[in-house]
Amino acid sequence: MNKAQFTAEKNVLTVKRSFNAPVSLVWKAFTTPELLDQWWAPEPFKSVTSSMDFKEGGKRLYAMVGPQGENFWCLTTFKNIVTESQFSGMDAWCDEHGTINKEMPASYFTNEFTAIDQSTSLVMVTEFASEEDLKKVLEMGMEPGLTMALDQLESMLINQLA
Numbered sequence: 001m002n003k004a005q006f007t008a009e010k011n012v013l014t015v016k017r018s019f020n021a022p023v024s025l026v027w028k029a030f031t032t033p034e035l036l037d038q039w040w041a042p043e044p045f046k047s048v049t050s051s052m053d054f055k056e057g058g059k060r061l062y063a064m065v066g067p068q069g070e071n072f073w074c075l076t077t078f079k080n081i082v083t084e085s086q087f088s089g090m091d092a093w094c095d096e097h098g099t100i101n102k103e104m105p106a107s108y109f110t111n112e113f114t115a116i117d118q119s120t121s122l123v124m125v126t127e128f129a130s131e132e133d134l135k136k137v138l139e140m141g142m143e144p145g146l147t148m149a150l151d152q153l154e155s156m157l158i159n160q161l162a
Contacts, residue, residue, distance in 0.1 A: 002154070004147050008138065011131050015124040017150050021157040023113050026120040027084045029153055030111065033060070039156050041065075042141075042148035045072075050096070056081050061098050075100060086112040091126075105133035 004017040019026050029035045033049035040047035041064040052060040058078045063071040075094040081087045088111070093104035100106065107126045114121040128134040 004150050006143050008134060011128045011134050013126045013128075013134055013138075013142075015122075015126075015146060015150075017122050017124075018116070019120045019122065019154055019157055020118070021120055021161060022118055023084050023115045023120045025157060025160060026122065026153075027113055029156065030113075031087070033062075035156070036060075037062075039152035040149055042145040043152070054078060054081070059098070061094070061096075063096070071096065073098075084113060086110060105129065105136055107133075107137075 002018050002020075004015050007014045007016075029039065031054045033052040036052075037047045037049055040062075044067045045064045047062055048065050049060060049062040052058070052062075054060070056078060060076040060078075061073070062076075063073050065071055073094045073096050075092050075098045076089055077092075078087060078089040080089075088109060090106060090108050092106040093101040095101065105128055107128050109124060109126040112123045112125075114123075128137070
């Protein structure tokens with residue numbers, strides 16, 4: 001199994017990971033709510049999409065639901081989309097209506113997908129307003145949580161290819 005590589009520099013977190021699956025399948029896993037909900041949250045949490053409109057200017061409102069039913073709401077706003085190549089946008093913590101929680105760090109991200117033979121290279125670059133904001137999300141467990149989610153994505157892709 002490939003492992004994610006994390007690099008934090010100042011206020012930017014870069015995550016690199018490869019998958020033994022074609023770009024079209026990895027792209028679909030990132031852009032289809034029913035597939036995202038199968039892998040996006042680290043166990044024991046589950047991702048539950050309330051709404052998603054994957055287009056430039058569109059949004060995804062979802063909750064990470066904990067084992068006791070607690071909801072941690074998030075909003076992704078999509079900015080630029082180049083099909084099966086990259087998409088960018090903003091991620092923020094929010095309430096169930098999509099009202100952004102300004103007490104929590106928001107981030108701006110670009111996810112790049114590159115085909116290498118029948119595999120996919122993924123590079124996720126996430127920029128925070130400050131080094132302190134990046135430190136805060138890392139202290140909240142972003143690295144192990146995202147590692148677990150990407151491992152779950154790999155398992156889902158293997159099952160789809162089987």
